[in-house]
Amino acid sequence: KNVVTVGGGTGSPIINRALIETGEVKYIRAIAAVFDSGGSTGRRRLNSEGKEPAFSDPMRILLSLADPRTIGPHYEVIKRWFMHRDTKDAVLGHDIISRFFDKNNGYTQIEADLKTLGINLIGTVIPSTTHSTNILFTTQSGRKYLGEHLLDGKTMSKDVVVDMKLNPQVPGYLPAIKAITSADAIFLACGSPHGSMLCNFLPLGMRRAIQSTKAKIFVITNLVSTRNETHEFSPLDYVNLVKKYTGAKIAGLIVPAMSRRQFEKQYPQVARLYDLEQSYFLGWTPQQLQPVISLGVQVITHRAIKIINVSDEHTKIVRHDSLKLASALKEALNS
Numbered sequence: 001k002n003v004v005t006v007g008g009g010t011g012s013p014i015i016n017r018a019l020i021e022t023g024e025v026k027y028i029r030a031i032a033a034v035f036d037s038g039g040s041t042g043r044r045r046l047n048s049e050g051k052e053p054a055f056s057d058p059m060r061i062l063l064s065l066a067d068p069r070t071i072g073p074h075y076e077v078i079k080r081w082f083m084h085r086d087t088k089d090a091v092l093g094h095d096i097i098s099r100f101f102d103k104n105n106g107y108t109q110i111e112a113d114l115k116t117l118g119i120n121l122i123g124t125v126i127p128s129t130t131h132s133t134n135i136l137f138t139t140q141s142g143r144k145y146l147g148e149h150l151l152d153g154k155t156m157s158k159d160v161v162v163d164m165k166l167n168p169q170v171p172g173y174l175p176a177i178k179a180i181t182s183a184d185a186i187f188l189a190c191g192s193p194h195g196s197m198l199c200n201f202l203p204l205g206m207r208r209a210i211q212s213t214k215a216k217i218f219v220i221t222n223l224v225s226t227r228n229e230t231h232e233f234s235p236l237d238y239v240n241l242v243k244k245y246t247g248a249k250i251a252g253l254i255v256p257a258m259s260r261r262q263f264e265k266q267y268p269q270v271a272r273l274y275d276l277e278q279s280y281f282l283g284w285t286p287q288q289l290q291p292v293i294s295l296g297v298q299v300i301t302h303r304a305i306k307i308i309n310v311s312d313e314h315t316k317i318v319r320h321d322s323l324k325l326a327s328a329l330k331e332a333l334n335s
Contacts, residue, residue, distance in 0.1 A: 007189025008033030008057035013064030021326035028123030038149030257301035302328035
């Protein structure tokens, strides 16, 4: 199958690993968000006078595509190189990728060099655009914020995002457009719906591409809410939000097989910690899923939930387990 993933952050790498674990995907075209403007990435883009797209998400996605059969000492060393931060909090991997990045050929050179080191990639990373730009968000109150870092900085705000566009507008990257139009299956990865996933359809040509594709489109929903994006979100809200920015029909939603109430009963301590951040588990009952099923959207459930202890912060976070998620993605591939 000709599989495409779209996203950024921590979500897209998890989806890529899960797809590889299905054993049915030989090659993944991973379309990466390049709009990060926070932290060391934001400073780097500022220092380049706006000439560079963001490299943070492509870097993480690149590492997620490594063939498990070739992961060895070289891979672990290179991964440490990529993730290393110097005394000024600059990430070495961003500098490495920027040296190999080409506006016409994307990241193909660094992928070829990794292969010479014995690290085969089950796929390729494709930026949604090779031009530098930022996301302009409009909130419910009418306020406007330029830059993804401002979206991330207001995750607990009640002023919900209602619209977004690029400033300046830029063309989509032709290989990304071709990947979407020729795909058999497209997986929209979990993560920030605006900042990591749907923003990839804002460059010119990307929305038209997903509208014209014959691929089945699957959305992997988030496990926890953010106050300014997915507060009180229903499955139908997910479908409508994706349709707003893509204009495409969704074939399926991949959701946890656990409702919010069930999660809070099973993991009360974790639920309490998220509640302090004005967040909660995004899970639904069969009755809440029924409206999207009635629209002809396939609902695939999973039990790919794992709790991670963050010892230095004395907290616990919820993440997808890529090994367990693989069975749900396999069902989607064979549907």
